[in-house]
Amino acid sequence: MSKVSIVYIGPKAFKRDTVSGTRQVFPRMTPIEVEGSVAANLLRFEQVFIEAEKLDDVLSQKAAQEQAQAEALADEEYVARQQIIDADFTVMVGDKPYDLKKMNSPKIAALLEGADMLIDDKGAQESAEDYRLRVRDTIRAMQDIGEGESS
Template sequence: MSKIEIVYIGNKPIKKDTVTCSRLVFSRHDPVAVDNDVGQRLLEYPTVWVLKDNLGEVLKKQEQQDQLLAEAKAVEAANQAKQQKDESYLVTINDEEIDIAKYSSRQLDTLVEAEDLVITVPKKPVQPYRDAVRDSLRNEAESTDAIRGE
């Protein structure tokens, strides 16, 4: 009987043949010579086994998919970090972090006066006013950091 070389390309380090009950054990990306009829049955699962000759292009394709996945995860992490920052009301004043989430409009007024901020948003409702104060304080802190060279 003729033999062909089959390569396991799945995620596990070792795969046992449960399809044909041949008791063959495949190491990931290592070719194994199998009988032609067993090999043909295994090749019916192209996401698990491929011919040895096709391994190079499959690895290249997996590498591209891994790179795209890594880029997508990086973008998602950046989006989550931005969202967390947008939802947070921690601001830095004189190298001290202050949470203004619970500040009333009068406390915010005092903060605006003390920091000489120019806020054009109306004081009522409080939430948009709080957002404007937070954004203004963060912009001021960023510009101060840029001047310091940090």
């Protein structure tokens, strides 16, 4: 009988052949020669056994999948961090932190005036939320510029 080299590609460290009844052990990603009839039985399970010649293709596909998953995870983490930053309305004015979410428009205007920050007042058509957002972003931009000058 002819021998065929096959490879176990499943998730476990090894697989025992219970389908053909040989009880042969297949270490993961290691080519093993088996009888043609046994190989035919095992190769029916495409997600578990493949022909040894196809191992490089399977490994490159798995590497590409893992790379894509890692990139997707990194993108998700970036989006999550960005959402946390966008939801935070805490700014430093002087040496003291202020949460703009807890302040109404007149209090924000008083804070800006007391700190001698030249940021336009809330416009008549501007919502309080938009005003807070504009003030937060302007203060953060001013802090970033200030940090850039001191570096």
